[in-house]
Amino acid sequence: MQDLPKHLWHNLPEEDALAALKTDHHEGLSHDQVEERRRLFGANSISAQQGIHPFKRFLLQFHNPLIYILLVAVGVTFLLAEYIDSAVILAVVLANAIIGFVQEAKAEEAINSLKSMLSSEATVIRDGQRQTVQATELVPGDIVLLASGDKVPADMRLFKCRDLQVDESALTGESVAVQKERTQLEQDTVLADRINMAFAGTLATYGSGAGVVIATGDDTETGKIADMISQAVSLDTPLTQKIKAFSRILLIVILALAAITFGVGLLHGQTWVDTFIAAVALSVAAIPEGLPAVVTITLAIGVRRMALRNAIIRKLPAVETLGSTTIICSDKTGTLTENQMTVQKIMAGGRLYEVSGSGYQPEGELRTQDDHTLQPDTVPEPLHQCLLTGLLCNDSRVLEAEGQWHVEGDPTEGALITSAQKAGLDRSELERKHQRLDTIPFESDRQYMATLHRYTDDAHIMLIKGSLEQVLARCQDALDSAGKASALDSETITKTADQFADQGLRVLAFAARTVPTDTADLNSLEQTENEPVLTFLGLQAMIDPPREEAIQAVATCQKAGIDVKMITGDHALTARAIAGQIGIRNPDPEGGERQVLTGRQLEQMTDHELLDAAERVSVFARVAPEQKLKLVTALQAHRHVVAMTGDGVNDAPALKKADIGVAMGIAGTEVSKEAADMVLTDDNFATIEAAVEEGRTVFDNLVKFITWILPTNLGQGLVIMVAILISATLPVLPVQALWLNMTTAVFLGLMLAFEPREAGIMTRPPRSPDSPILSGEMIGRIVSVSTLLLIGAFSLFQWAQALGESNEVARTLAVTLFVVVQSVFLLNCRSLTVSLFRTPAFSNPWIWGGIATMLLVQLAYIYTPVMNTLFQSAPLTPLHWAIMLAYGALVLLLIEGEKALWRHHKNRNAESGKVE
Template sequence: MKDLPKDLWHHLAEEDVFETLKSDHHEGLSDQEVQERLRLFGENSITAQKPISPIKRFLLQFHNPLIYILLVATAVTFFLEEYIDSAVIFAVVLINAIIGYMQEAKAEDAINSLKKMMSASATVIRGGKKISVPATQLVPGDIVLLASGDKVPADMRLFKNRDLQIDESALTGESVAVQKERASLDKDTVLGDRVNMAFAGTLVTYGSGMGVVSGTGDDTETGKIADMISQAVSLDTPLTQKIHAFSKILLYVILTLAVITFIVGLFHGQHWVETFMAAVALAVAAIPEGLPAVVTITLAIGVRRMAIRNAIVRKLPAVETLGSTTIICSDKTGTLTENQMTVQKVFAGDQEFDLDGSGYQPDGEIKTTDGETLKDLEEGLRLCLLAGTISNDSELKQDGGLWQVQGDPTEGALIASAVKAGLQQSEQMDKYPRMDIIPFESDRQYMATLHEFDDQNNVIFLKGSLERTLIRCKDALDAQGNSLALDRDKITATAERFAAMGLRVLCIAMQKVPKDEQTFDRFQSQEAAEQLTFIGLQAMIDPPRKEAISAVATCQKAGIAVKMITGDHALTARAIAQQIGITNPDPDADEHRVLTGRELAEMSDHELLKEVEKVAVFARVAPEQKLKLVTALQAKKHVVAMTGDGVNDAPALKKADIGVAMGIAGTEVSKEAADMVLTDDNFATIEGAVEEGRNVFDNLVKFITWILPTNLGQGMVIMLAVLLGATLPVLPVQALWLNMTTAVLLGLMLAFEPKEPGIMKRMPREPDSPILNAEMLGRIVSVSTLLLIGAFGLFQWALAQGESEEVARTLAVTLFVVVQSVFLFNCRSLTVSLFQTPAFSNPWIWAGIGAMLLAQLAFIYTPVMNLLFQSAPLELTHWIMMLAYGALVLVLVEIEKGIWRARKAKAMKK
């Protein structure tokens, strides 16, 4: 009994299902059998993910090579009794860890939130009696009754079905409720097509049915998704990968220089303690202590900016990851589309009409195919729209400014289309009271209602499938409502054309009956007869969001491929993709080719890797296949963003480099698995987030390009002094002062730098590209060399003039501050000339320079700072020399930027 067949319940014959589960249609299970199976299978609940403890989460904030360097520096300086140095370095590390912890403190509750997908209770048959039990107490073999409004409590094979429709959009991505059937299906039927099954967590929207439980807890489809979420490894983001690589290189460089300094000092005959202190001074000077804090703060600023643009970021590095994105894999339903069925085409009175507007919002116009707005509602069209809104068991309700359907989404679309013609459902119901109804059934494929109509007649309105409705029609109506010969071929061709556009087509017919006919008795007895009058077709689809169309186009211009991965049907997916502008990138293939879940299942991993980049639309995809597609794209070195709102999207959201969930329509599961949540459910928000992400990375590169010359310059100054056996121009405590004050008061201001023009017109960065390119590395070396020449030169000049070591060192330290201040202007754009950058577009730059000036004046002229940092007051001539040298550096850097621009322009011409 424990070894139940996996994923084959839809394929087994009904009697084999009951035989395998050892259950009975009428009696169900005995209490004794239930207890035994509870012991064997456990409760019907999903195993919770063990959360990371707060202490471990906090300690993980220190898991970074650059942090390791700072911790070692803390320990070394403390050992050498340089307590101020040690305290300052450790304070930086601690602040960085606290900021990161606070941002990521929210635990990963994705699996726990899946418990909410299970209903609280279930109606079952046990021992021949109908009882209500907690859903957690269900076991395989239980007989469960389902009714409209119920949440399905476990996976089950259906064996009774009366017009049962289940909304499975959260699990499969299907945009409309699924009409359930009983017949056995092929073994390889994909999840979304298993119409004889009901799945845990889905919602019954119409009808009733009975099923035998085939899977509970972790063995349900929802449970399998929970397992995939727990196994999906969250990858390091491109930024964290690059920072780690950069930190390792920096670690090796610093250690190498420190060792060389120590060896050279010993070679010169210096005492080992003095030499060791010089090596420590070099290491402390070369370590960019402010880098982790500034990176974290810059990302936090990006988080705040994104929140203003309706994107809530749960994990800091996700801000930059969007800027690195090369592919966005988007769910269709509710992400690219409205998740609201909308009638777009009507064929009535032998004419075709277009309806604008989207979703259940009853706003829009009816237009002719020539684009002219219809002013007068002719009788043929009126009857078609009237039938749709009163032969209808659903309602449209406005809740908080949003229109929502209570009932079937298809019927909601019909109500909205009628309102666009001025036909309010409640008014028409009062005008044409309902007298009787034939509910929709899958074997009948239509719904019919009987209404009072006029003084002589009642009327039957019928809506259903084209195949089962048109065959019963004898004639049609023209535009004025008069009888017209029935042109079956034209109607069928029109319906097929609508279907090829991905539209779901309903056929609507009517029959006038004598006034004394109060029931459907005669109508049902004449089902084989051609007795109906065809009045029209209404064709609908879950339409694309208008803003998504422009957002997709912008992303594609920015070099970001957009792929649709949906559980919906291939025809619908292709139609939406065409409307949005998503096409295959492979020039040798059909630009609108769709790869289905069944085709994916037949592919080997090698074949998938060959195809995954060529195809832009994947339809009828199961949850595990979404995860497989994301993994394949990552294997091709892509940075993948995945959007979604359903439970079925959660594993792929977690696996992707950045998972983006929908805040309004999204399930709690998808939100908890994601790195970012869109509060407006708008794909267009992703475009703004990508733009913000690119700007964050730009500003980080600007900061790194700006800060490294300080550290490298200090290291070179100290190393040169050791090589020459000279006095150190910069002491360790002074190096710390430089590193921390300039990083926070100057460098951090670059985080507020506005976006540069054309940021969304350039291609994404190559995922394997380093943080700094050859141009930036060259600039860092050149500015470091200029700092070396200026600081060491001024230090030696001051000593030669008879100045004290304190004055000479203060002069060297302050020169670093002056050069870094002017270099800050150079770094506002790494390519565009300073003289073409608006001077006040970032007022924080000026505020930072002002604050740095005040801090440095305190460093130079206050006795307490003179005591702590061994500094001394400077004279006016010293300031003139330093400012002149700073101006020289500014001009030289701009000349170098101009040379690089000329090279690039020349290369482009070639």
């Protein structure tokens, strides 16, 4: 039993499957067999994932090269009895660690959520007796009985189906319930087409059935998905990758400068203690301690903004990742579509009609081919009869709850009810008028449903709906446009049905027959295939329609250089039709217009062919969960930043593997939400467009912040290094450097996080994943401002000493000049390309509040005795302030001039056709 390959169960005859499992469909397993198999296979539950211990997660916050330098500085300054310096540095390190720990994504809960997918109880046959047991007690070989409303408790091979329909949308992406059949399937049948199987966690929506358990717990298809989730490695985001690379470079530069400083100090005859303090001062000054905190806070602000636009961020870096997304892989059902079947086209009386509206909400209208809208009192008789049949030959209900319309029963039947209501038909009134007398339920081998109703005092009416082949075979004539019986034109009807099917529409045929009350008998329908007696009424063609807002959102994403791909478990024709309506196109013109690849085709591809197909094709249908995962991996191999949207259990592994996983908040399963980085509260694909816009804004603001903060650190480092090189007194002490770094980052730099998005942000292409955080232009600006800070601070320090001022006053001058220059440079950085004088002055009032707050804090640093003691500062005179403010104004004008030169350079390149 254990040696049988699991993928062969659907390929085995029923008797062979039962024999392989050593069970009997009448008697089931014996008590001893159950106990033995429970020891062998364990409980029917999914293993929980081992999370990271909170203490370990806290320690990981210190796993950063720049933090290592600060921790060394803490230890050395403490040993040298510089207790204030040591305490301040340690406080900064701990603050950053706590912020990171609090914002860390909580331990993975997706697999625990999968445990709730399994039913709590199951009805089984054991020892020949019908029993109700806990689902966790099921073992392979158990005989399980299913009824409408039951959650399937384990993977099963079905050997009994009575009109059994199972909703597998959460597992396979199939948009309608699957009709299950007793049949033997080909070995290569994909998961979504295994109609002789029922899978754990899916829901029986209609009929009844029975099957033998072939897999439990981790061995079920749901369990396999859980395993894929646990194995899918969450990749670093583009931002975290760039920050790590940036930190490594900064570490090397800082250590090199510190080593040079230490060596030069010793060569100049200074003691090793003084030289080491100078090296520590340089290191502390050059490290942007405020960077981790401000990056975290900036992302948190982006989270708040996105929440206001119906996007809930579960993991902070996802905010920025959206901004660099190059491909969105979207599920179809419920994401790009309404997840509500809707009749769109009708043929009745030889004429075609269009039906507007979407979903089960009875709002819309019927139009003729010449775009004439039909009123309830002008509906032609053939169309009325076709709609009436769909309404009465129907076992489902469409209901409204809390403003949302939904179907109880089969989605296809729900669509027929809604189309009839759009034409003004009142179901309650018609059911009273035409009381149902008998029913033949739909069965897969019959392919139709029939009902018998009272019609007149001396006649009843048979109504039938089903597949075109079965209904047409029983028809002898058809209603013409005037509602009269006429010759049946089977060829034209079939051609029309084929045209509907080519558009991805699901087609149902309708027929009727009036019979005398004394001879009315539905059983006679079984013989009518050989002796046609029905009148053909028409066709209704339906589809799960695309969301209107999704069409616009896809177009906007494509305009922004983001390719949209559809990856669905639904049929290829349906996927092609929806892709056409939404506007999804292949990025490769040679790939064919909306070429569709199926899961079976992907399965036959080599790894190289799969890599090529993932890049070239935009629509994938009948795709299994592991293939979704492979497609995302293939796209990432092409250096794409991949966003994956979805709502089902089958989407969870790919959601976790993608750079950014986007789950649906309303229709999504808990599994998909836990695996995702972002959840859409309105299930609206258009919200992704807004989130991408916010993500790009967040990254822009982070670049502005980094461009602004680095001159402070580089400038301080240069000031200290020059002082060492010429054997001068240090213009900035380590504790003063920390004061500068933290206060300016929080009160000045953080204000850039509130900058509104710049014009044209959604018309430029996505950033290349390989591009550095800072461009050559930004690096040049950082060097320019750092040099200006070096010149200004060192000159002021030397000038003050030349006038006989104390070291405390001279250092306070140097530190405050940094504050002044950083304040005016903050205004320059509101846009890295547009002139400050063209930027609306009050579009970001936080900037002015930050500058005012920083001024008050710096005044306290200068003029309060406590701060003078802690930071060795001293009061300044009005002359000092006048010189510093004048220098700040000079820096502002020089940077604006540099920006103007860059704009002129770019415009010349654009005019000459050069690409930078």
